[in-house]
Amino acid sequence: MPGDREPYALLERVFREEAGRLTASLVRLLGDLDLAEELISEAMVEALEHWPRDGVPERASSWLLTTARRKGLDRLRREAKFREKLPLVAALTTEAPREADDRLKLIFTCCHPVLAREAQIALTLRAVVGLTTQEIARAFTVPEETVAKRIVRAKRKIVDLKVPYRVPAHDELRPRLNEVLTVIYLVFNEGYLATKGKEPIRRDLASDAEWLATLLMRLLPQEPEVLGLVALIRLNLARWPARLDSEGRLVLLESQDRGLWDRRAITETIRVIERAAARRRPGPYQIEASIAAVHCEAATWADTDWRQILALYSLLAGIDDSPIVRLNRAIALRYVEGPEAALYEVEAVAKSLSRYHLFHATRATLLGELGRPAEAERAQARAIELTKNSAERALMAERLADGFVSAGLANPER
Secondary structure: OHHHHHHHHHHHHHHHHHHHHHHHHHHHHHOOHHHHHHHHHHHHHHHHHHHHHHOOOOOHHHHHHHHHHHHHHHHHHHOHHHHHHHHHHHOOOOOOOOOHHHHHHHHHHHOOOOOOHHHHHHHHHHHHHOOOHHHHHHHOOOOHHHHHHHHHHHHHHHHHOOOOOOOOOHHHHHHHHHHHHHHHHHHHHHHHOOOOOOOOOOHHHHHHHHHHHHHHHHHOOOOHHHHHHHHHHHHHHHOHHHOEOOOOOEOOHHHOOHHHOOHHHHHHHHHHHHHHHHOOOOOHHHHHHHHHHHHHHOOOHHHOOHHHHHHHHHHHHHHOOOHHHHHHHHHHHHHHHOHHHHHHHHHOOOOOOOOOHHHHHHHHHHHHHOOOHHHHHHHHHHHHHHOOOHHHHHHHHHHHHOOOOOOHHHOOOO
């Protein structure tokens, strides 16, 4: 029956909304991420046993905290290594705390630069979002044991190096904030176009990234790069319904049904970009969001303002002159000055991007337009060889078999 899933669905929503906050509050009190996580996890297990039968309590988060307190007292009395924390748990109020900055402290702890990027991602999804180790492993198609080891090592490193549980001081906030934003961006990228697994796109991961970015925006509402990342993610999610056809195949931006795009979300998100711009501190996420906005504002593919996109990529290159940014700028240049000028720019990053599939896909398109079909086919074949996403590879192979080298796979969407 439809109602049978309701307690489970509500539990999932509460876990997403409350687990990170409750864990963060317990970490602040106990100074122990492991213990805090375990107590909240045990409370969630008990909720799964009781809520479907007894109904979801009106104050679900307080119920969870009460249960975590009881579980904690039982456990601490049994285990000598935790006994010194017994008074702290005994004094724990059963009223769910509302210190918003506790979650911010937890995010910065999970994304501390002493941790490897993979560990930052795994620990953030586990401690802040509340995903299980199994869910994280499934999301990134790595063995569960690997994820578990990453999380254990990360927690141990936090303890051994005495990583402080705090928001960085003002003079170190911006570089540390970049680490947090990068982790959220990487989670979103994996959802937007999966590098592994059978599913070409992962809405669940993309939604997790949007949730984290929105949380960060609520806690740091005046940080323009946080606003920029939120806008970038939301603009891409607004186009999500048009990204796959009825058979689950990828649809290029140029061919998407723009009637499926969420125009209301696009309009609201552009206001977020305007808020960020008003701070007069431009950064890469704001610029990428602006590029996505130009695409979203075009009524048709032919209406795309490529001159504006080129100008934005030139601005981005002034901040981040990476080979990927230069490649995307070259793609925009193709629509403004033609394929010859674009190919010249693409060849300049050949050494750096020799193993990047979209470099070869872009080069294939430009060579085809310049009347060099044999070279174009070789470049497209190399692009297919390097592509990890199965749906993306299928689309490339289909177009190559049809004798058509597509520009669409290389078009910068964000």
